Amino acid sequence: xxxxxxxxxxxxxxxxxxxxxxxxxxxxxxxxxxxxxxxxxxxxxxxxxxxxxxxxxxxxxxxxxxxxxxxxxxxxxxxxxxxxxxxxxxxxxxxxxxxxxxxxxxxxxxxxxxxxxxxxxxxxxxxxxxxxxxxxxxxxxxxxxxxxxxxxxxxxxxxxxxxxxxxxxxxxxxxxxxxxxxxxxxxxxxxxxxxxxxxxxxxxxxxxxxxxxxxxxxxxxxx
Numbered sequence: 001x002x003x004x005x006x007x008x009x010x011x012x013x014x015x016x017x018x019x020x021x022x023x024x025x026x027x028x029x030x031x032x033x034x035x036x037x038x039x040x041x042x043x044x045x046x047x048x049x050x051x052x053x054x055x056x057x058x059x060x061x062x063x064x065x066x067x068x069x070x071x072x073x074x075x076x077x078x079x080x081x082x083x084x085x086x087x088x089x090x091x092x093x094x095x096x097x098x099x100x101x102x103x104x105x106x107x108x109x110x111x112x113x114x115x116x117x118x119x120x121x122x123x124x125x126x127x128x129x130x131x132x133x134x135x136x137x138x139x140x141x142x143x144x145x146x147x148x149x150x151x152x153x154x155x156x157x158x159x160x161x162x163x164x165x166x167x168x169x170x171x172x173x174x175x176x177x178x179x180x181x182x183x184x185x186x187x188x189x190x191x192x193x194x195x196x197x198x199x200x201x202x203x204x205x206x207x208x209x210x211x212x213x214x215x216x217x218x219x220x221x222x223x
Contacts, residue, residue, distance in 0.1 A: 002026045002116055005046035007037055007063065008078060009055055013103070017050065020105055021112060037063045046073060048116055051095070053079040053086065061093045068094040072141075074115045074154055078103065084190055091194040096155055098191065118180060119154045129164050131222065132208055136160060145206035155180055156199040163212065163222045172219040196220065 004026050008014040018028040029044045031037055034056040041049065041063075049067065053060040064075050077090040080101040087098045097111055127138040134145040141157035143150040152160065162179045163171055177192055196212065203211050213221050 002047045002120075003044060004028045004048045004050060004112070005031065005041055005044045006050045007031045007034075007055065007060065008050065008052045009034060010052075013101075017103065017108065020109065024109055024113070026112075034058075038066050041067055041071075047120065048112065049073060049075045050099075050112070051075050051077050053077060053090070061089065064090075064093045064095055072151060072153060074119050076111060076115060088190055088194055091191065092198065094153070096153060115154075118158055129161070131164055131167070132211055134206065134208055136164065143202075143206060145208060147205075147207045150202050150206045152199070152202065153195075155195045156202065159195060159199055163220060167222050170215050170219045170221045175219070 014030045021028050031040050051060040074096040076097045077095045090098050129136045
């Protein structure tokens with residue numbers, strides 16, 4: 001049973017989402033003190049956070065960045081501001097996915113289950129993959145380079161893992177979306193692009209420049 005922290009100040013919506021997700025077997029804690037979301041996060045120790053953007057005191061971007069300072073737990077944003085700019089901002093701040101309001105119950109449950117599945121059903125603990133002088137640990141999803149340890153989000157890890165599994169071959173965007181979300185039905189247009197860009201930046205910071213190549217109209221490849 002997964003523990004989910006719901007950061008949503010619309011009480012009616014929060015209770016509806018709580019009831020929905022608990023009907024699928026999760027435990028859901030709704031934040032009460034919006035001035036201390038980080039404190040409630042620490043007390044809850046969730047496996048997933050559902051985060052509204054517009055909140056009292058501080059917005060969801062702020063709280064996501066604070067959570068990222070201490071945890072790699074997946075964060076899924078909820079917002080009525082579902083334009084591309086807000087989606088990109090949410091992902092750049094460390095979010096793993098984005099759900100637009102008004103919330104469709106089928107989309108919400110599908111995305112939450114997909115995030116939990118890809119985060120906590122990673123097989124192959126203890127195995128590693130070496131490439132370009134770096135080592136990717138399949139157990140904890142971390143990358144080790146000559147410059148040190150690079151923390152990857154679950155999305156970034158899955159992208160890198162799939163590209164390495166198919167090293168020397170082009171992996172299409174559709175294949176990547178299926179690996180990340182188990183489906184491309186509910187994936188916003190820029191979500192994959194933002195995740196790949198974020199992964200590239202982390203690789204470059206670890207001294208691995210030009211590792212992921214884009215093949216326009218075809219996908220991505222690691223040579």
